[in-house]
Amino acid sequence: MTSRTFAAFLQRSLEELKEQGLYNTIEPLEGPNGPTIAIRGRELVNLSSNNYLGLATDERLVEAAVRAARTWGAGSGAVRTINGTLRLHEELEEKLAAFKGTEAAVSFPSGFACNMAAISAVMGPGDAILSDELNHASIIDGIRLTKSTTIRYRHSDMDDLRAKAREARDSGKYEKIMVVTDGVFSMDGDVAKLPDIVDIADAHDLIVYVDDAHGSGVLGGGAGTAKHFGLSDKIDLQIGTLSKAVGVVGGYVAGSRELVDWLKARSRPFLFSTALPPAAVGASIAAIELLQESRELQERLWRNAAYLQQGLRELGFSVGATETPITPCMIGNEETTQLFSRRLYEEGVYAKAIVFPTVPRGTGRVRNMPSAAHTTELLDAALAAYAKVGRELRLIP
Numbered sequence: 001m002t003s004r005t006f007a008a009f010l011q012r013s014l015e016e017l018k019e020q021g022l023y024n025t026i027e028p029l030e031g032p033n034g035p036t037i038a039i040r041g042r043e044l045v046n047l048s049s050n051n052y053l054g055l056a057t058d059e060r061l062v063e064a065a066v067r068a069a070r071t072w073g074a075g076s077g078a079v080r081t082i083n084g085t086l087r088l089h090e091e092l093e094e095k096l097a098a099f100k101g102t103e104a105a106v107s108f109p110s111g112f113a114c115n116m117a118a119i120s121a122v123m124g125p126g127d128a129i130l131s132d133e134l135n136h137a138s139i140i141d142g143i144r145l146t147k148s149t150t151i152r153y154r155h156s157d158m159d160d161l162r163a164k165a166r167e168a169r170d171s172g173k174y175e176k177i178m179v180v181t182d183g184v185f186s187m188d189g190d191v192a193k194l195p196d197i198v199d200i201a202d203a204h205d206l207i208v209y210v211d212d213a214h215g216s217g218v219l220g221g222g223a224g225t226a227k228h229f230g231l232s233d234k235i236d237l238q239i240g241t242l243s244k245a246v247g248v249v250g251g252y253v254a255g256s257r258e259l260v261d262w263l264k265a266r267s268r269p270f271l272f273s274t275a276l277p278p279a280a281v282g283a284s285i286a287a288i289e290l291l292q293e294s295r296e297l298q299e300r301l302w303r304n305a306a307y308l309q310q311g312l313r314e315l316g317f318s319v320g321a322t323e324t325p326i327t328p329c330m331i332g333n334e335e336t337t338q339l340f341s342r343r344l345y346e347e348g349v350y351a352k353a354i355v356f357p358t359v360p361r362g363t364g365r366v367r368n369m370p371s372a373a374h375t376t377e378l379l380d381a382a383l384a385a386y387a388k389v390g391r392e393l394r395l396i397p
């Protein structure tokens, strides 16, 4: 390292993180990210992945990935606007639009990139963005790229949103005004109040932007939160990810033909980042086809989630405000939450502690992500570990 200042900065900053207990040691998996995972030679029940439908390890997707790689190559060779757009990308985008019930869709290298791309392509100086205070980090970063005025509203507080929307519109200071929300909030599993948001948007001429990373494949028969509420034609921008329930990697924006044309002309990750690799596109197409053919995986996901949530409640735990398969087991105190998660790990269950600053102080929880791929035996094993650790730490009778 040539800069001593830089070396000192890194050393000091890492030490600070470790002292505050915020330094996360990453343990690699020794096999695929399925319903069970292998870490350090041990088999654990996996309650931490976003692989809701078990598609990440589905043979049909693996086959489709291999076939696409054989036909189209390991990489797509360029950014979309030079010559990285393969017929395969267009096929995926047509399927996504049909699945979402929108005129068009455009894919990006990740869900994170979608928020970098879409918010800044649509909003600029002279505009305002109303943003739920619990929105995902990638939304916050996407907003930072816009030079628009950011107005945060209290989490899912529709009175607060209505008042701030009216004030922003009446001020006459802004041209475009957007309201941005997660469709499903990933830390609590609650669903955005889209019917109210759409009403408020109608009243004050707002653009509606829903990041449905955790809703796609899970709600609305798989088509997401907008479809769940019957509002597909009312949401201007629906962001989805191919990385969670779809089980692969990538993201997309679904909306009107003109919106998609604009994003293809103006969004920077589309213009300056290489197109999704053929294997990911092929596997994603296979996943969307599976979702359109049958709801069996979603039904199994919701059954497993209900089973786990019911089991935790019967043991005397609270699962908070969840309305989706995301299952927080509320603990409270930060140290106890960390200890709880560590003890579960020793008992063969991989479920992550989520504490301040990711969630407010005193609301630490162990977050469980049940999937369609879990068997009842695996969920029972997890519940047995919860019972044992819960009693040991005197959190349940």
Ligand SMILES: *Cc1c(COP(=O)(O)O)cnc(C)c1O
Residues within 6 Å of the ligand: 110, 111, 112, 113, 136, 138, 139, 182, 186, 211, 212, 213, 214, 241, 242, 243, 244, 249, 250, 251
């Ligand atoms: C996970 C997530 C993303 C990022 O998606 P990736 O495809 O993993 O980059 C974006 N927004 C929300 C709300 C998310 O939960």
